[in-house]
Amino acid sequence: MFVDWPLDQLRDYLPTRTEPDDFDDFWAGTLAQARAAESTARFEPVDAGLATVRVYDVTFPGFAGQPVRGWFLLPRDATGPLPCVVEFLGYGRGRGLPHEWLTWSAAGYAHLVMDTRGQGSNGSMVGATPDPDPTGLPQTPGFMTRGITDPQHYYYRRVFTDGVRAVDAARSHPAVDPDRVVVAGISQGGGIAIAVSGLVDGLAGVMPDVPFLCHHRRATEITNEQPYAELVTYLKTHRESVQRVFDTLGYFDGVNLASRASAPALFSVALMDAICPPSTVFAAYNHYAGTAKEITVWPYNGHEGGAAFQQRRQLDWLRDRLGAPAAI
Amino acid sequence: MFVDWPLDQLRDYLPTRTEPDDFDDFWAGTLAQARAAESTARFEPVDAGLATVRVYDVTFPGFAGQPVRGWFLLPRDATGPLPCVVEFLGYGRGRGLPHEWLTWSAAGYAHLVMDTRGQGSNGSMVGATPDPDPTGLPQTPGFMTRGITDPQHYYYRRVFTDGVRAVDAARSHPAVDPDRVVVAGISQGGGIAIAVSGLVDGLAGVMPDVPFLCHHRRATEITNEQPYAELVTYLKTHRESVQRVFDTLGYFDGVNLASRASAPALFSVALMDAICPPSTVFAAYNHYAGTAKEITVWPYNGHEGGAAFQQRRQLDWLRDRLGAPAAI
Amino acid sequence: MFVDWPLDQLRDYLPTRTEPDDFDDFWAGTLAQARAAESTARFEPVDAGLATVRVYDVTFPGFAGQPVRGWFLLPRDATGPLPCVVEFLGYGRGRGLPHEWLTWSAAGYAHLVMDTRGQGSNGSMVGATPDPDPTGLPQTPGFMTRGITDPQHYYYRRVFTDGVRAVDAARSHPAVDPDRVVVAGISQGGGIAIAVSGLVDGLAGVMPDVPFLCHHRRATEITNEQPYAELVTYLKTHRESVQRVFDTLGYFDGVNLASRASAPALFSVALMDAICPPSTVFAAYNHYAGTAKEITVWPYNGHEGGAAFQQRRQLDWLRDRLGAPAAI
């Protein structure tokens, strides 16, 4: 069943944005601090059991210069600089093993998969990046409410900064054409991609699928599904913190970040998705400031969205935008 | 929690096999009829949006010569004949899209993915192969009980024959070295792989992961999980058919088929897997007649088993057995 | 809780019908082909362990002349031609055993219970009629999507035709008064009764209880319950087939079939029924073209509707319409 408004109403939904006055300063300061780290990205070749792909175990400096892990894959015979897809992950998943990430290199792209700090222990793909948290504020199990009473210590401040620095890391690799970097991701990965789109200039594309982390307040009011439900559980306990929590989230809402983006974008949304309800996705999409934008609507899908079908649309959309990758 | 006996007991479990007298004649006749089909496998190149892989839409003659679909993937620059992995699918899944199947070609192998007739409409990967069924006996929704009162019309007679013919199809392609064909699959795919291992000579390897379709009777007695539960639902309705159903299944039980195999094998099993309970897997493994066999035990996993970790073991196991694939 | 609109709104709900141009030709051709079958209905007496009822095992030619099973029950001492109730079954149920169907004969009616092809293996009542399906298109487990991409091969083309031929069979029996044949059924059985009401002339009554198979598109948008959910699962997988599926369903929608009916009708609907939501039932009822119609509303019931209470209303309604059955 459809979980939200009819499609026509969704297409027109443009809620007023709620954002703190120092939004841009907050992010400028955060990124400046991160980029002040002395370390640089390391790409260590690994034997992943593969033949047509070169695989590198990446460690790059993320938030506050902390080490963030990832995989970097290149078509084995690539010669010139390649366009690169920087991919962020769904909630709870880690970077897993390299052979779980073969699509973009098989299509001729460089591909950097960013591990999500602290995640990757939920029974699916394994993670390898710590999330040092010297404050350790009480939180609901999960990641949505880690440090949520203070924007400086909120978990997604660290993650979004990692995302920006992942783009920096990709651009620093000689096999990558820095003008043709694209960010992408599904669910939480889509939310990070939107955040990065609002914080980084010169991206060649943004591809958020059924993105999470947008319009949190409405999400808590219309769905019981995880992970937005972590917010509800937190507020159910910390009854006095409602305003404070949403004040913090103002710095991290995909709606606000999308309003600062400029790159071409291909979104997706699913009308039976109770995890990332359509109105929260359309709120971000309709505020997305890049003018070359489109959104694929999957009417009979839940949070799986278009899955491989959406990926195929992305392959075609990128080829149209960037031309076929350089000869391999 | 562990869902079955302790591991030591599982390792020793060798139940008496129950199989019909005409087991071998049944299968010899079935395969002879299938191989009498006049048509041959067709491999049509398709644009799958990829660069390092050549993709072909395969249609090969399966049971009774009926057309079965699949994907065939080759590393783009492969030169000599390659070892080939023929892969069968989990219950309910279809062949999906080509870019969902990139591991083996990226590792330098030819790769044939066989669609499972009738399946591929369960909300995950899409299928494209019909399952003509002119008898249309009443059945429990699903595929486990289609035609189950008559071995001639039982669904898996058609599927296992398709599996044998998929090996034939792979061997017929000029890029494939017919002496280095390996069969593999997860869950139902593992069950089909076991079946094919008992029906085809000269395989270079058999890699069943958490296989389904083994020791059905015990499965119905110790688990409520789907899809074995389809058998229970059928027998719950057709109370008079218990013996008849298990008589039919004697022709299709992985325990019986494994006892006729000879190729090297790498199995896997998970001790928290209630879908394909460990004792049903060990029953097949312990009866498996190939002498170069091993089994990976995942103690803390359910039906996902080793997932990408098992795949990595397969990559290594195959490289050890077959050498690195021919230069690409 | 109420699962749909308030009752006042339901009573006024008359959605625009969507039906193909060749709707009537499609059905005329289908029925002509079925009636061209050479075979006729056979009624074989059986010992059902009963004393006051004569029981016959019926086999009549259904779709394309294929054999369809059923039970036929007559009050033992009936003399003249009797009014007859032709009953269709709920989703998944088979004809079961004769002593499960004693109401109508005990009330003095002839009673023909039609088995639903392929069904009757879901753990409740057992079925005995095959559903030959030479195309065998991929489908979601169940019956809702069998052949759904092609109206010629859609499962309910066969079932509705069987329903029409069941009326023909009943009328052919000497103990039945052909002018006093009534069709009835619960859920799927109600959907078949509506279909037959639009395809057969001269019925003495139509009694659909909480009918299924009406206004499918809205059903998929407002409920997650089975069996409408089979449509959702199919479209979730076959993302490209949405239009095609609903084009097919245009030939089978109870809303369209009801608009061609003329017999007196007694419907029922339940306001807490999430399986056959009230608006889908009222859509069919409000379009039902017979003028002597009424609908019983059960406000505090789910899909069980009025159950035995509705059956009692039917007993009274039929007695009012047809007079008491001929002396027995």
Next chain:
Amino acid sequence: MFVDWPLDQLRDYLPTRTEPDDFDDFWAGTLAQARAAESTARFEPVDAGLATVRVYDVTFPGFAGQPVRGWFLLPRDATGPLPCVVEFLGYGRGRGLPHEWLTWSAAGYAHLVMDTRGQGSNGSMVGATPDPDPTGLPQTPGFMTRGITDPQHYYYRRVFTDGVRAVDAARSHPAVDPDRVVVAGISQGGGIAIAVSGLVDGLAGVMPDVPFLCHHRRATEITNEQPYAELVTYLKTHRESVQRVFDTLGYFDGVNLASRASAPALFSVALMDAICPPSTVFAAYNHYAGTAKEITVWPYNGHEGGAAFQQRRQLDWLRDRLGAPAAI
């Protein structure tokens, strides 16, 4: 899956009985008091909308002479005294409407359906008999623990006495042959039938299907299913009452009552029945003192047991025992 021991072990299971010293006095006194009631059974003809059956609304004096309702059905044309089936109901169900009870009269028997006091409001069949309870001890919602701390006030003291008096009522009707009265029932109805078999002489048969109310203590230890779970919930709250509760149940355990029975019996049991686990049924069956006994085992069924198939076995078993009912 099987929910209890293997069948061989079940067949041999003969647990030591635990029963109070004054068991027989308790019941003798209870029945004497009930039979001292001045009122007698009334049979009021009703129009049930039926033709081949005479239906009577029965009110007979039950426990302490309190009025108990039921239906009494006779084949319309019955002449001489008939054998009669007295039927007790499953947990929560009421006597419903007459046309829900047509099997035994259609088979030529008189049929008395006893309403279960207080029950019949659980969403299925409607009940009409009060359960006056002047003590009103605190209880877990349901009926299992009503008055459970005192055998004098335990709910089933009243119900079992009603059951005995239902047999008396049936025997008092001129159309019934008092030497050919049979008691039957499913689940709770089977438990009542067992109880009556131990408390009434001269029954012609006892037919308990998947009986409830046997070997309660073991039931609470091996299943979480309702209604045995009501006992667990009660003891979970009233932690100090464990011994007292099982002392009370000693007067009502089907194991103890069965050990006093003598009539021929046809039991049934289902190996996947977690509601009335097989070992509790076999405990009663193995202690059943009538020598002409048999038990039907349904291996692949849950609490539905044999359903209509078991009913068919009963029809045949009774015909074999009692001869065909007198000509109608």
Next chain:
Amino acid sequence: MFVDWPLDQLRDYLPTRTEPDDFDDFWAGTLAQARAAESTARFEPVDAGLATVRVYDVTFPGFAGQPVRGWFLLPRDATGPLPCVVEFLGYGRGRGLPHEWLTWSAAGYAHLVMDTRGQGSNGSMVGATPDPDPTGLPQTPGFMTRGITDPQHYYYRRVFTDGVRAVDAARSHPAVDPDRVVVAGISQGGGIAIAVSGLVDGLAGVMPDVPFLCHHRRATEITNEQPYAELVTYLKTHRESVQRVFDTLGYFDGVNLASRASAPALFSVALMDAICPPSTVFAAYNHYAGTAKEITVWPYNGHEGGAAFQQRRQLDWLRDRLGAPAAI
């Protein structure tokens, strides 16, 4: 997620009341009869293992003079008459043990906890008060529908009367200042508090938390949660009794009782509470006739509401209203 209308709409919701003409006579007669009982409240000291509190096992005459149990707690060193909180319990809970009720005495109040007749066997707190019910009408398991077809025998007639008499009992104790008695309760306890507020004069305060038993008809239409669902189950079975049931409930609806109240009140409501939906609480609150009223809204809570936080507000609200309790 929010389970009902937006807060603004809730604040304005003032549904038309439906109440019987003899509402006030009904209650005047009921209370007069109860107060005619000859017995008086007994307070027996018990050793509850505590040091700073005096504990009494209370038995007072409730409905029709029947004995109702409770606990009475006094700060050990209290000297003069104290304000007293009379507390009613949530659905299914009993009075438990004395040390489960320490808050109000620790805050310096006398505290009378009233057991709810018949309840207290649901696996949580244990109860000790019988509910003699000589009519014993068939009911859905639970307490909501006990005697529901007759206002004279409806369960809550007895319970609400007990509540009124609990206030009488408290006022009769020499340590209690009869002009400073407050009633309170959570869920069902809140519903009883509202009822008592409409039936007793001179209360010093009323504190219903997330109250149950208000606006039953709307509740049945918008939620599936227990215990309102007991009404639905009853009406699902007793299809003919809808009007009769709601006629009975007119005497007991918190909306009607609140409209007769005059004491100051502190309500609470939770916007994610599907058990006692917000609109049913606001219906009572908005009709509450006392002018010194306020309501605490917990936006992110379910039926737990404010829990200890609400209790703290009550402590403060009472201190503001009544002054600090007399020196202890």
Next chain:
Amino acid sequence: MFVDWPLDQLRDYLPTRTEPDDFDDFWAGTLAQARAAESTARFEPVDAGLATVRVYDVTFPGFAGQPVRGWFLLPRDATGPLPCVVEFLGYGRGRGLPHEWLTWSAAGYAHLVMDTRGQGSNGSMVGATPDPDPTGLPQTPGFMTRGITDPQHYYYRRVFTDGVRAVDAARSHPAVDPDRVVVAGISQGGGIAIAVSGLVDGLAGVMPDVPFLCHHRRATEITNEQPYAELVTYLKTHRESVQRVFDTLGYFDGVNLASRASAPALFSVALMDAICPPSTVFAAYNHYAGTAKEITVWPYNGHEGGAAFQQRRQLDWLRDRLGAPAAI
């Protein structure tokens, strides 16, 4: 149903302990480091809205001297040094509000409630203590696997140390008799109490109820319930870490810690407790080295165990051991 072995077998269950060689050094070093902190416990009086209790907001130095919060309650009129109960909390709960903790002070004891670092945001009681975690290793949501690959950084190293220091803090308060300090807790709180019993000398009593954190390995093998299931989820993901995880847990297993205890103890266990299965509790109890020990067995309870009834036993047991608390 019983979830584990029969009681007789449980009473005899004494599994071999698995513990690291440096177990005692590990803990000696850890505690020495913690006690080297310069800060001392602060007790700040707060207005908790209460009259008979003095309430203090406690902050004491825990692991590595980090601040840990708690409540300290004293009977208002206590004069001499009192025995003190130090209480630890169940999994996920925080210290909540002071009026949620009134039992022990009402019984005349000093009472220190220790907040559990990081916890207290799960929708029940609110927490206030951070858990600084500078390593931030990837973990399964929750607390069971935080830092689990390294004993130095494992979460419970910090928590158990906090527990030891809570005893130190209690002993440091002038109103507390340091020779009469007792530790207690339910579930996780019971596990902490056991740990503290093995790490602190001179305790006057240990009262673990249905304790958690004992015999983890067996727990993962026999239950699917949270929170032991967090371990399973972790190992399901980090397949290579099984040995490492259990090596770490060797330092924290209640079985090993209990074997070093000497104080009198009152345990409890529940035979229907799937969260802390009986055999894991008996493993700790049977290894508990204090000779004056007893265990209360609740046969019909789940993880709620004896609840208020067990608390009452504790009140009596402590009074027997320590005498009535000093006059107040």
